[in-house]
Amino acid sequence: MNLIQVIYGTNIIRIEESARKMAKDFLGEIDEFSLVSLNYRETPVENLIEEAQTLPFLSDKKAIIVNDAYFLTGAKTKSDVEHNIDLFIDYLTNKNDDTLLIFKVFNEQLDKRKKITKLIQKEGAVTEVKEMTEPEIRAFIIDSLNEENMNIDDMALDMFLERTGISYSNVKSELDKVVLYTDHTITADDVDDVVSISMEQNIFKLTELVLNGRKDEAVKLVRQLILQKEEPMQLLHLIISQFRLLYQVKLLSNEGFAQDYIAKNLRVHPYRVKLAMREVRKHRQDKLEEKMVICRNMDYKFKSSYLGRNTLFELFVMEI
Known part of the structure; x- marks a missing residue:
């Protein structure tokens, strides 16, 4: 060596x-x-x-x-x-x-x-040391469980990744929890019981609810995040970042670029681009542009309004 x-x-x-x-x-x-x-x-x-x-x-x-x-x-x-x-x-x-x-x-x-x-x-x-790809993370989970004489069914594995994303630290810590909770085969119910949803996945879920007109569910999720002591200003900036990603992915995918190229060009993990591409197929480009404008205006309101930020954030979710 x-x-x-x-x-x-x-x-x-x-x-x-x-x-x-x-x-x-x-x-x-x-x-x-x-x-x-x-x-x-x-x-x-x-x-x-x-x-x-x-x-x-x-x-x-x-x-x-x-x-x-x-x-x-x-x-x-x-x-x-x-x-x-x-x-x-x-x-x-x-x-x-x-x-x-x-x-x-x-x-x-x-x-x-x-x-x-x-x-x-x-x-x-x-x-x-590069970030792991989705196949590598899946293999890591399966290999880690094999060492514990355990396994995970396909539905549970998909659900696990939907909750943790491809963050190695998230995956590792949540895997440790579910291993302690389950005896042999990890099911979707086990994942639902003990695996926490990462902030990144919560923000993706929130933008997905907003784009699909499910405002009541979006407000409910917002209230849950605020109860978890998440700052509305930070949440707003994360949502703005997510909408920017969706808009950029829409533009590049419309130009015919593949997922790997888009991920490299935008310098984000391919798994995030995969989820974004799945979502933007449902929406027109002008709709995403409209959301970006609302985000910009709300950012200004946050810095200038006398209203409480929790209230402003709920109003933003209803408006967007």
Whole structure:
């Protein structure tokens, strides 16, 4: 295994799992002496290098996980310490210890213009942790359940994804809940009983109800969200974002572009585009434009009206 590893992406949980697995594969058994975790924001480069060059105590091998290694990105981030990047470059260029360094980068891309990034790409190994696709999430759910000697029927799996979306963190936490709740085969009733509906899916459901004229159900859902302490202003902005997505998907699909192209062009997950395409087929483009105008006007009212935001939001749902 290359002793300089970089794992980057926006899915924090998957990055952490990947780093932990990489360390375990290298060390065999993990203990408090063999695996060290440091934060780049808080640890000077000199200390990091000293730790890497210090022989492991009561262990044959040593690994260091460097959290939030933002120096490999273009982000301008404040740090608690000053870093000597030239010293770090010199160390990595002439690394002669046997310590595994794993840099975790919570960013969708690395800054390949930087000298240190070019060096690590040359001397080390770089792994991008991408968001999982719908088939990958489905396979992950089934494999995870198989490890627990459990399974899930097709209707329940579809319902599970409708509630959680394709967010890995949502899927993982909700799967843990339903595994504890069910003995062997997970059914739609089990999912309905214990799986929470993600905010993203609630917003999609809300826009779907609005577009299909089911205003009473939409208001009921709004009241439920407000009871859950969701801020009306935040809900409004999420709805505006969802209508913008629907409108953009409608435009691009009318031009004949496929789902994968639209997702890449709009920089959203293909599963969101899949759901949006399913919905926009039912509606004309001018109807979606009309909704966008109402959203814009309501955004202005929220910032200028004397009425309470909860009341304004219900009025907005009735109007839109």
